[in-house]
Amino acid sequence: MPRRLNTSGCLLLIAVSAAPGVIGGCSEQRPGAGDRAVAASHQGDETGRFPVHLNLPVGPPRVETGQRDHLDRPVTVSCVACHSLQAPDRVARSGDDLQQFHQDLQFVHGNLACLSCHNPLNYSALRLADGTEVEYASVMTLCGQCHPRQSNDYVHGAHGGMTGYWDLTRGPRSRRICIDCHDPHAPAFPHMIPTFKSRDRFLSPQSPH
Numbered sequence: 001m002p003r004r005l006n007t008s009g010c011l012l013l014i015a016v017s018a019a020p021g022v023i024g025g026c027s028e029q030r031p032g033a034g035d036r037a038v039a040a041s042h043q044g045d046e047t048g049r050f051p052v053h054l055n056l057p058v059g060p061p062r063v064e065t066g067q068r069d070h071l072d073r074p075v076t077v078s079c080v081a082c083h084s085l086q087a088p089d090r091v092a093r094s095g096d097d098l099q100q101f102h103q104d105l106q107f108v109h110g111n112l113a114c115l116s117c118h119n120p121l122n123y124s125a126l127r128l129a130d131g132t133e134v135e136y137a138s139v140m141t142l143c144g145q146c147h148p149r150q151s152n153d154y155v156h157g158a159h160g161g162m163t164g165y166w167d168l169t170r171g172p173r174s175r176r177i178c179i180d181c182h183d184p185h186a187p188a189f190p191h192m193i194p195t196f197k198s199r200d201r202f203l204s205p206q207s208p209h
Contacts, residue, residue: 053175064076083123110146139178161180
């Protein structure tokens with residue numbers, strides 16, 4: 001029975017041309033392979049600044065059927081393959097409310113229902129709180145409407161993982177997006193008990209014997 005989600009991916013290549021942390025013009029590039037991709041840049045633009053690469057998804061996720069084709073590739077189906085054949089369930093808020101698919105889905109995201117974010121008029125897209133349709137590649141716009149503080153911190157570099165160069169005149173930077181670190185259906189990180197780091201016998205001062 002189809003249950004698991006597999007998100008195919010792409011990239012939105014953002015050129016930073018203003019002050020640090022301010023994201024400017026963009027152009028879309030599709031990778032040749034892989035679910036997610038980060039493009040490589042070897043030289044700066046006309047301003048001498050390298051781009052910032054965002055690891056954005058492209059298109060809606062696909063449901064794995066558990067079957068494989070004659071080339072041993074997993075067989076997947078689109079969301080609309082099933083949702084276009086039945087009326088939207090506007091009250092479902094957990095996998096326990098579902099009867100056919102996604103019963104094992106863990107959903108703990110405030111008081112939201114499935115259709116608070118998924119678009120009942122087009123399951124190949126998402127929706128904002130006012131009903132505006134947004135593509136999956138714009139998922140950060142969806143997250144930012146309810147999490148403006150984190151969104152603002154992200155724009156200024158204080159939230160979200162990144163690798164590469166702070167100084168974009170020396171090299172490019174790659175950034176993760178919301179759903180790279182947070183499960184969109186259960187975004188809160190689990191509570192953890194802090195522990196002391198193990199002692200590094202090479203870096204820690206050694207007592208004389």
